[in-house]
Amino acid sequence: MLVSIALTALAVLPSTNALVREDGVGKLPALGWNSWNAFSCGVDEDKIMTAANEIISLGLKDVGYNYVNIDDCWSIKNARDNVTGQIVPDPTKFPDGIKGTADKIHALGLKIGIYSSAGTETCAGYPASIGVEELDAATFASWGIDYLKYDNCYVPSNWTDQYVACVPDGTNGQVFANGTCPIANTTAPATYDWSTSNTAERYRIMRNALLAQNRTILYSLCEWGQAAVPTWGNSTGNSWRVTGDITPDWPRIAQILNENSFLLNAVDFWGHNDPDMLEIGNGALTLEENRSHFAFWAATKSPLIIGTALDALPADLLDILKNEYLLAFSQDGTFGKPAEPYKWGTNPDWTFDAEHPAEYWSGQSEKGTLVLALNTWNVTANREIVWSEVPHLEPKRRGRGGDAFQVTDIWTGEDLGCVQYAVNKSVNSHDTIGFLVGDGC
Numbered sequence: 427m428l429v430s431i432a433l434t435a436l437a438v439l440p441s442t443n444a445l446v447r448e449d450g451v452g453k454l455p456a457l458g459w460n461s462w463n464a465f466s467c468g469v470d471e472d473k474i475m476t477a478a479n480e481i482i483s484l485g486l487k488d489v490g491y492n493y494v495n496i497d498d499c500w501s502i503k504n505a506r507d508n509v510t511g512q513i514v515p516d517p518t519k520f521p522d523g524i525k526g527t528a529d530k531i532h533a534l535g536l537k538i539g540i541y542s543s544a545g546t547e548t549c550a551g552y553p554a555s556i557g558v559e560e561l562d563a564a565t566f567a568s569w570g571i572d573y574l575k576y577d578n579c580y581v582p583s584n585w586t587d588q589y590v591a592c593v594p595d596g597t598n599g600q601v602f603a604n605g606t607c608p609i610a611n612t613t614a615p616a617t618y619d620w621s622t623s624n625t626a627e628r629y630r631i632m633r634n635a636l637l638a639q640n641r642t643i644l645y646s647l648c649e650w651g652q653a654a655v656p657t658w659g660n661s662t663g664n665s666w667r668v669t670g671d672i673t674p675d676w677p678r679i680a681q682i683l684n685e686n687s688f689l690l691n692a693v694d695f696w697g698h699n700d701p702d703m704l705e706i707g708n709g710a711l712t713l714e715e716n717r718s719h720f721a722f723w724a725a726t727k728s729p730l731i732i733g734t735a736l737d738a739l740p741a742d743l744l745d746i747l748k749n750e751y752l753l754a755f756s757q758d759g760t761f762g763k764p765a766e767p768y769k770w771g772t773n774p775d776w777t778f779d780a781e782h783p784a785e786y787w788s789g790q791s792e793k794g795t796l797v798l799a800l801n802t803w804n805v806t807a808n809r810e811i812v813w814s815e816v817p818h819l820e821p822k823r824r825g826r827g828g829d830a831f832q833v834t835d836i837w838t839g840e841d842l843g844c845v846q847y848a849v850n851k852s853v854n855s856h857d858t859i860g861f862l863v864g865d866g867c
Contacts, residue, residue, distance in 0.1 A: 443661045444696035445633070451642045452664025454757050455698050456573070456729040458493025458539070459486075463674070463703055463733025467499035467550055470519040471527050478531050480736035487536065489748050490757060493573050493644075494531050495539030495731065498550045500524065506553055512565045513542075513553050528570035539573030539644075540566055544628040545580035554580065555632065563635035566643065576632055576663075577648040578625075587623045587653060589614035614654075625653035626662065633662050646700065646729070656689050660697025665729050672702035674709025676856055677781070679719050680802060684783035686726060687767055693727050695762035700729050707734030707743050714857035716746055717837070721798055721858045724752035725765035725789060751796070751836035751862055758791045765789025765796055768817050771809075772802060785809070788816050794864040795819055796836070801853040809859060810850040821866040832864035 445452065459477050461469045478494045481487050502514045515524045522529075524540065531538040542562060543554035555562040555576075566574060590613055620626060629647050636643045645663040649655045650670055659666030668689050669682045686701045693699050704723060706716045723730060732747060739747075755765070770777050771785030782802040786809075789796050795818050799809035813819055813829040821829040830846040837860060842849075844867035851859050 444694070445645070445661060445664055446696055447644070447664065448642050452644050452697075453695050453762075454759070455727050456493055456644060456646070456665065456731065457491040457753075457757075458495055458537070458573070458730075459491065459732040459736065460495040460497055460539070460575070460703050461733075462497035463672075463705060463708055464735045469496060469499055471521065474527055475530060477736050478534055478536055480739075481536065482534060484736060484739070484744055485748065486732075486736075486744075489750070489753055491730075491732070491747075492535075493537050493539050493731070495541070495573055495575060496524070496527075497541045497575065498548045498577075499552060500541065501552050503552050511558065511561055513562065523569070524571070525569040532570060537572035538570065539575060539646075540569075540571045541575045541577065543577035543579045543648075544632060545578065545585075546582055547580040549577055549579035556582065556585065556628065559632045559635040560638065563632065563639055563643075567636075567639035567641040571641075571643055573644045573646065574632075574636065575646045575648050576629065578650050578652070581628070585624045585628055587625055589618060589623075620654035621658035621661075623653045625649065625655075626658050629662050648700075651685070656692035656699065660692060660694075664696060665698040665700040667702060668699045669701050672705055674705035674711055676711065676715045679705070679711075679715065680783055680856075681780040683722050684778065684780050686728075687784050688778065690726060690764050690766050693762075693764045698727050698729060699764075701726070703729075703731040703733040704747075705733060706746060707732075707739050712856065713742060714854045716743055718800055718856055718858040720746045720749070721752055721836075721860055722787070722800070724749075724756040725787060725796060725798060727756060727762070727764040730756060749836065750839075751793075751834070751860070754793060755789065755791045755796045760792045761790045763789065765798065769815060771800075786811065786815075788818065790818050791862075794832075794834075794862045796860065797863055798858050798860045799851075799853065800858045801855060804855050806852055806854050808850060809853045810848050811859075811861070812848040813863075814847075816863070819863060819866070830867050832867050834862045834864070836860040836862055 481491055502516055507514050528538045545554050545556050548554045647663040647666040649667050651668040655666045669685050682701045765787045767784030767787050769786035772782045773779050785800045787798045797811055799811050801807050830844050833842040833845040853859055
């Protein structure tokens with residue numbers, strides 16, 4: 427899909443009241459690991475503890491990764507406790523219960539996450555939390571949970587929304603991330619306030635239940651980008667899914683990057699778009715595709731949740747996950763806004779194209795301006811970053827021989843010195859070049 431559209435068509439205004447938590451929880455994008463992309467329903471304590479120990483031994487904890495998150499399928503499937511009504515951890519998978527696993531995770535200086543859904547069942551058909559939010563929140567808190575991923579499966583009919591929220595595409599009105607709106611006349615009026623929707627209320631109920639606990643639990647809304655979540659998500663949780671599920675292939679990663687590029691106005695301290703978990707180490711992604719995937723998830727201030735078996739992770743992919751320049755940008759304590767496109771490159775600016783998303787991006791940080799250039803094509807191509815086109819750069823020599831800046835390559839760490847006018851490089855298919863641009867010189 428390739429359509430040129432106006433900026434105002436896709437602008438998203440964030441809610442004015444962010445969900446500010448104690449001890450800075452949720453202020454910056456979460457860094458951690460999740461079991462689903464690696465193991466799906468084959469989760470158990472051994473795999474969770476292996477991941478936790480690898481986070482330490484691989485040096486991932488040292489660079490900021492601290493959440494170890496258990497995804498779906500951790501409980502007994504068809505029942506709750508007959509007396510307490512609580513969800514019951516599967517005793518075969520978790521012999522010491524979730525609290526026992528949490529104690530072990532905490533003893534390593536890490537944090538633990540759990541999974542549920544704002545419906546009658548989780549996506550894999552396990553007990554979920556709608557109607558029992560206060561009980562489940564209290565249970566999670568008593569187990570020592572630090573993070574809740576809250577999914578969107580099996581929504582009862584009385585909780586469905588009046589309208590369907592779609593992504594505008596400039597052609598036939600609106601589309602879902604994965605296709606056309608099924609019933610055109612169910613799309614919401616332009617003036618509709620999605621914070622009044624049933625979806626928003628389902629997620630607020632769990633937010634309130636979590637806030638009532640004597641434990642700070644980061645709240646991650648896995649809402650799939652429906653119900654215009656960027657317009658109300660940051661008053662409800664500290665991250666919110668803006669797309670459907672990711673898969674470990676470049677077309678899907680490019681499609682998600684394209685969708686997210688039009689929704690970044692909502693991102694700042696305490697609230698982050700979530701384009702789904704990282705697939706680095708999974709599937710048949712090339713080294714270049716892994717680099718681009720990580721670069722843009724970090725640059726857009728998305729949660730960086732690793733989703734692969736860490737004990738089998740190649741060294742070159744580990745290096746990507748530990749990239750000091752991208753992690754510093756992600757975790758910057760002064761600038762909360764993400765990098766954003768300043769030029770689309772292949773397409774006219776503000777073009778919605780799943781195969782060729784915006785190629786030229788920049789964002790401010792304490793250490794300088796991060797500038798990225800992506801090759802969306804299946805062949806090697808040149809990419810030129812022209813300093814005069816990049817926002818936020820302040821040259822000392824404008825009008826006296828051209829713009830020049832101190833430049834560092836984010837992948838090699840090489841100090842390129844004082845670079846005048848532009849950087850022009852040959853870029854492999856689906857790779858991204860990136861630079862930290864400092865003072866004018």
